[in-house]
Amino acid sequence: RIGNGTEPFVPVPNEPNSIFIQTPQYLLLSPDSRNIDGLISFVYNSGCESTNITSYLCDRAILAPMNDVVSKIKTRMISRLAISEMSYYSSDSIDDSCPSHSTLEALYPTEFLNTIVIPGLPDHILQLKIGVPIMLLRNLDPSRGLCNGTRLIVTQLTGCVIEGEIITGKAIGSRVYIPRIVTTSSQYKWPFKLRRRQFPVRLSYVMTINRSQGQTLNRVGATCHLMSSHTVNYMWHFQELHHQTACKFSLKIAQFHMSIAHIM
Template sequence: MFERIDFTNCAIRAPINEHCNEINGKVVELLPGDSKTYLSVNRLIAEEEREALNFPLEFLDRLDLSGSPPHKLTFKEGVIVMLLRNLNVSIGLLNGARFIVRKLHENCLDLHVISGDKAGERILLPRIDLSPADSSLPFSFERRQFPICIAFCMTINRAQGQTLKRVGIYLPQPVFAMVNYMLHSYELHHTKC
């Protein structure tokens, strides 16, 4: 039986996105309710039509770039999500802001703000066009998707600056020296709001 847990002030930290995606997927499966999957719309930005033929849309769909939402997002009501971009600083839509999904609509998400100055407020978040800034790619493309990711688990780097009461660490292999771990733990307990 599912026991209701308050996830608003806790998270898991893992070294890489692959680990976070795996953990987030498992947590979402455990939550009650029906899930809804949102697929992105990707568009290659090519100077020549021939160039677009080299990179089919299926290839773009498989790209999972750091700081960009994936092609496929699966949510349930009650899922914790985090904003991946600054959208509107004046209303608290900042990179790293955390939310609870209240309602799943076709083209927007009804979110409850759980971090920052706007905690407790409600926002409607639409899909937006995002251009991943990965300079290692030999092309540019645009992805229309919600600019968020599931945030029960975050990478160690992404979680810096988050104010949380409890943090779990998932380290399937060594990733940093004990000194760095102690520094992260110290910051967690001595962060002032």
């Protein structure tokens, strides 16, 4: 009805140029669960604290519109697993093909390059534990099911490779090894191309909404942050049951006054 323009609009004081709709009460999350922990509990219940539920992890995820929100929720999620963690650090540099390469290297030291987060590129610091779900960010070997967007469960962590079990696509159940690769960005918003050598994966407990396209998920929670002087946090979830789409679309609204850090 929203797309067709038939949903009634609700006027909001001091917002003459915006359009709002009234969310039915039955679609809202309960007041005591209107926070990040509540969203995690809805999507994963106690499953994120266990590492042996492959089928449980493969069909659910938390979605967020921005990578910085994704990072904060990932940190909260992985801290719940009471097993040892392994951290992998990328090797970053400015691509040799960039004009004035030596000048750019002087202006943008490695420490700055490490802080850059670009959609589609792995993070500088990758923190993993055995049993966590991850998603491939690049096509490595499509014939073996290693495609961009493939989800896996980490089964072993070493210094050189990550061993994982594929849980989506045509190669479900296959054990594979993921190496570090070199990924080069487009120029994005800096006057250079970033060259990053890192494992091409990210935790898939939570992902950006764009990254979730093409995924088959049965249980989803999402948080959308409108960064303004009156920050509003929207959370929704839906379920698809068997061949019927029983869409329970919950829109959660909470008020925050400053930055994304306050969602924690």
